[in-house]
Amino acid sequence: MLPEIVAQNTSASQSVPWWKFFYDFSLLTQPVDVWLKGSVSPFWSTVIEMAIVGVLFLLFYAVVGLFLVYAERKVCAFIQNRLGPNRIGPFGIFQTVADLIKLLFKELIPIKNADSFLFNLAPFIVIIVNFMVLAAIPFSKGLHAIDFNIGIFYVIAVSSMSVVGVLLAGWSSNSKYSLIGAMRSGAQIVSYELSIGLAIITIVILAGSMQLSEIIEAQRTGWFIFKGHIPALIAFVIYIISSTAETNRGPFDMAEAESELTAGYHTEYSGIRFAFFYLAEYINMFIVASIAATLFLGGWMPFHVGSWDGFNRIMDFIPPFIWYIGKTFFIIWIIMLFKWTFPRLRIDQLLTLEWKYLLPINLLNVLIMAFIVLMGWHF
Amino acid sequence: MRSIIEYLREIVLGIWSLLKGMKVTSTYFFSPGKIVTQKYPENRKSLVMLERFKGEVVMPHNEKNEHKCTGCGICEINCPNGTIEIISKVIITEDGKKKKAIDKHIYRLGMCTFCALCVKTCPSNALAFSQKFEHAVFNRALLNKILNKPGSQLMKGVE
Ligand code: SF4
Ligand code: SF4
Numbered sequence: 385m386l387p388e389i390v391a392q393n394t395s396a397s398q399s400v401p402w403w404k405f406f407y408d409f410s411l412l413t414q415p416v417d418v419w420l421k422g423s424v425s426p427f428w429s430t431v432i433e434m435a436i437v438g439v440l441f442l443l444f445y446a447v448v449g450l451f452l453v454y455a456e457r458k459v460c461a462f463i464q465n466r467l468g469p470n471r472i473g474p475f476g477i478f479q480t481v482a483d484l485i486k487l488l489f490k491e492l493i494p495i496k497n498a499d500s501f502l503f504n505l506a507p508f509i510v511i512i513v514n515f516m517v518l519a520a521i522p523f524s525k526g527l528h529a530i531d532f533n534i535g536i537f538y539v540i541a542v543s544s545m546s547v548v549g550v551l552l553a554g555w556s557s558n559s560k561y562s563l564i565g566a567m568r569s570g571a572q573i574v575s576y577e578l579s580i581g582l583a584i585i586t587i588v589i590l591a592g593s594m595q596l597s598e599i600i601e602a603q604r605t606g607w608f609i610f611k612g613h614i615p616a617l618i619a620f621v622i623y624i625i626s627s628t629a630e631t632n633r634g635p636f637d638m639a640e641a642e643s644e645l646t647a648g649y650h651t652e653y654s655g656i657r658f659a660f661f662y663l664a665e666y667i668n669m670f671i672v673a674s675i676a677a678t679l680f681l682g683g684w685m686p687f688h689v690g691s692w693d694g695f696n697r698i699m700d701f702i703p704p705f706i707w708y709i710g711k712t713f714f715i716i717w718i719i720m721l722f723k724w725t726f727p728r729l730r731i732d733q734l735l736t737l738e739w740k741y742l743l744p745i746n747l748l749n750v751l752i753m754a755f756i757v758l759m760g761w762h763f
Numbered sequence: 764m765r766s767i768i769e770y771l772r773e774i775v776l777g778i779w780s781l782l783k784g785m786k787v788t789s790t791y792f793f794s795p796g797k798i799v800t801q802k803y804p805e806n807r808k809s810l811v812m813l814e815r816f817k818g819e820v821v822m823p824h825n826e827k828n829e830h831k832c833t834g835c836g837i838c839e840i841n842c843p844n845g846t847i848e849i850i851s852k853v854i855i856t857e858d859g860k861k862k863k864a865i866d867k868h869i870y871r872l873g874m875c876t877f878c879a880l881c882v883k884t885c886p887s888n889a890l891a892f893s894q895k896f897e898h899a900v901f902n903r904a905l906l907n908k909i910l911n912k913p914g915s916q917l918m919k920g921v922e
Contacts, residue, residue, distance in 0.1 A: 462791065463788045463791050463792050465791065465795050465796065465797060465798055465799050466798065466799060466800045467800040467802075470800075470802075721785055721789060721792070722785075724788060725781075725784045725785050725788040726781065726784065741774065
């Protein structure tokens with residue numbers, strides 16, 4: 385099974401006008417693929433394509449991570465009547481780049497009696513998990529590294545592995561703060577995984593497929609949040625709440641509750657290892673937001689209304705990539721708004737919310753959705 | 764049955780109050796109104812500090828170069844950090860009496876925590892805070908200041 389490979393270099397065939405690529409990236413990637421297959425052996429063509437995709441993902445990771453840190457600081461500042469970073473570059477846009485350079489130069493402090501192997505390994509587990517999930521996310525039409533037939537299942541399965549990195553970080557740093565933070569994070573993720581899974585199942589029932597490209601294709605006549613009306617809306621709300629909890633963000637940021645635990649599981653980390661955790665947190669947020677956008681708001685699918693062909697045609701003029709980024713950033717904005725609006729929950733309140741409210745509602749919701757799909761009451 | 768209604772009511776009320784909170788923050792996000800951030804080096808000329816801001820301890824003098832410090836030394840005793848040192852002298856007043864007066868009121872800005880104990884306890888209200896906050900100098904010795912101006916005298920009527 386060869387991954388459907390994505391490349392963004394400009395050596396494309398001359399027959400297609402360049403702006404078409406924005407509407408279907410496979411027009412760009414297919415000729416590259418064909419050209420590579422023709423010039424080198426299949427093994428090497430696969431290796432080269434994978435390397436290209438890897439480099440692109442690395443770039444993407446850094447750019448999105450840094451931008452989200454900047455965006456968070458700006459959103460927070462505006463909510464609090466401040467200006468936020470405004471010194472480096474226009475509107476302070478290079479602030480986070482400067483921060484990263486600072487972190488790169490910082491000393492990596494070795495911790496006494498820490499399990500140094502696990503201590504060094506933990507940030508990489510978190511980052512690797514991020515990359516594995518990013519591989520399955522459809523960014524645009526044809527801009528999709530691996531299109532599994534169990535795509536969404538793969539995403540939940542892999543993304544829940546990041547808690548291993550967090551637990552390792554807490555356990556190996558030989559610090560009470562880290563350990564407590566990691567344990568909280570474990571309890572939190574174990575419970576909220578359940579809600580995320582059930583909310584996703586609700587949509588999988590409606591879509592009838594776990595393949596992300598098919599889920600998006602099924603939203604050609606309308607996004608699922610409109611098609612599935614009430615149960616889809618409930619699932620959307622539950623998904624947003626529990627994914628905020630799963631990414632350890634406020635108001636569910638007890639894993640790093642800075643007022644109680646200094647910084648939770650990454651208290652002992654310094655320099656670039658700390659930056660890894662920090663970036664991973666933001667990429668996690670990006671991932672959950674793009675999954676939400678894909679499942680509920682149609683991913684890169686433009687806003688279509690049933691059989692209004694003229695309207696749909698107009699909407700198609702906006703490139704799918706813009707739609708995808710717009711939806712994802714809308715959801716990221718909501719998640720950021722959560723963080724800067726609500727106070728942090730206590731651990732017992734957190735578990736009460738999950739087990740007494742979200743889970744029963746969610747189970748009932750799955751049932752309702754199954755019934756609606758069975759009766760054909762959706763649009 | 765009642766508990767189920769109570770449960771649903773709780774959920775609806777909870778969501779309602781959360782939405783209210785989000786409405787407030789998103790209103791601020793889209794129309795922040797008055798931005799409180801000061802763009803400091805640019806607005807240096809027009810920057811007005813708050814009146815209550817404790818920049819450094821000063822001794823106000825009037826236009827005849829008179830201050831109110833009697834040299835009693837209470838501020839020196841009250842300062843928790845030993846920031847203040849009072850060096851007094853003995854002067855002869857017009858009617859021939861000997862009297863203690865301030866020679867040097869030494870204030871070491873580098874050691875001050877701006878607790879305001881000196882300002883509050885001074886019996887003749889001789890001290891005050893200025894709003895100056897740009898204290899950086901290249902030599903630590905420059906932080907040791909003598910608060911009474913050279914040639915200054917005790918204000919008439921202050922004992
Ligand atoms: S400043 Fe006030 S308290 Fe200090 S010596 Fe002068 S009069 Fe006394
Ligand atoms: S403000 Fe406090 S620390 Fe500073 S000189 Fe006065 S008493 Fe001392």
